[in-house]
Amino acid sequence: TVVNYPVVQSGINNDAYLDKTYDGSSNSSGSIFMDYRNDGAFADTNTVIYGHNMKDGSMFGTLDQYQSQALYRNYPCFYMYVPGYIYEYQIFSCYAAPTDHPAYTYDFPTSEDYEVFLETLQRSAEYNTGMTVTEEDQVVTLSTCVNTRKDYRYLVHGKLKQKIKMEE
Secondary structure, three states: OOOOOOEEEOOOOOOOOOOEOOOOOEOOOOOEEEOOOOOOOOOOOEEEEEOOEOOOOOEOOOHHHHHOHHHHHHOOEEEEEEOOEEEEEEEEEEEEEEOOOHHHOOOOOOHHHHHHHHHHHHHHOOOOOOOOOOOOOOEEEEEEEEOOEEEEEEEEEEEEEEEEEOOO
């Protein structure tokens, strides 16, 4: 899949970028955006990033191709470019789920709560990636609409594998 967009974040709600580009221009494709409750520096245990599933393949329009385990085998990682670094995430779970799925949890009062969360993500997977996650892992959740069901989203979860320092 080719997803190459800036990630934006509103400090108010998750509606701000549904129909606006990163520069605030109106656009039905919206933007790729981080949940407003997440730490903008990808420091949370679960950072949720949303994007529209566009029919032309733009935004997160190709994310649901991860339903194919063959695609996962060829492209098991995704990358986030942050100032000075490239964050590499190893995909460990992909599936369609209702909008009230625990995948959208971003705050975990105890390490046990986080462990239960991680187990839920792994149990929800459409196929076994062979990857495991532990309470030490940081997760990024990519979320897009499922075209056949308005109350479902397609989710791809990756755990932080490494932070690569970029040359100046």
